[in-house]
Amino acid sequence: MIKMKNYLKITLFILITVQPIFIEAQTSKLTKTQWLEDLNYVVLNLKEHHPHIYYRISEADFNYEIDLAKEEIKNSKSDLEAFMALKRVVARVQDGHTQVWDNGFLGIENLRFPIRVDKFTDGVFITVIRKDYQKYLGAKLLKINNIPIDKVLEKTTEKTNIDKEEWRNNKSL
Numbered sequence: 001m002i003k004m005k006n007y008l009k010i011t012l013f014i015l016i017t018v019q020p021i022f023i024e025a026q027t028s029k030l031t032k033t034q035w036l037e038d039l040n041y042v043v044l045n046l047k048e049h050h051p052h053i054y055y056r057i058s059e060a061d062f063n064y065e066i067d068l069a070k071e072e073i074k075n076s077k078s079d080l081e082a083f084m085a086l087k088r089v090v091a092r093v094q095d096g097h098t099q100v101w102d103n104g105f106l107g108i109e110n111l112r113f114p115i116r117v118d119k120f121t122d123g124v125f126i127t128v129i130r131k132d133y134q135k136y137l138g139a140k141l142l143k144i145n146n147i148p149i150d151k152v153l154e155k156t157t158e159k160t161n162i163d164k165e166e167w168r169n170n171k172s173l
Helices: 018-025 032-049 059-074 079-091 131-136 149-156
Strands: 115-120 123-129
Touching: 032 059, 032 079, 059 079, 123 131, 123 149
Parallel strands: none
Antiparallel strands: 115 123
């Protein structure tokens, strides 16, 4: 196990090299019109049934996210790209109980990274990792693909749901 003081810069090339190949290789099962209908259905249900949809995002910002998603869907090259545009709209509500799941349609239900990272007051560390990479457990992440870790976390929150601000940061290891 690497000690915390031995900071490690880890490059996860999968974020840039493997994911785009996966997206390009996938064939579409739904038309762009069907994806836009799904987006409209999700938005309508969110607005009608979510008890506090505008608690963490203004109505104007939410509507802007919807417009962006519509453009992304119109320009999407695969179902996965369309799904991620829809997922980002739902994630912008920032409610951990309100999410969009694949459920097998896209075949990504098992697409997971072999690590888990958590943000603490003193940095971002690997807290769970596959057994064959245990030597990296506890390593501090500074960059991923030469992108500073704070920018990476900022990007990932666009498509993830977090219920409470304090859950974003752990207090200690």
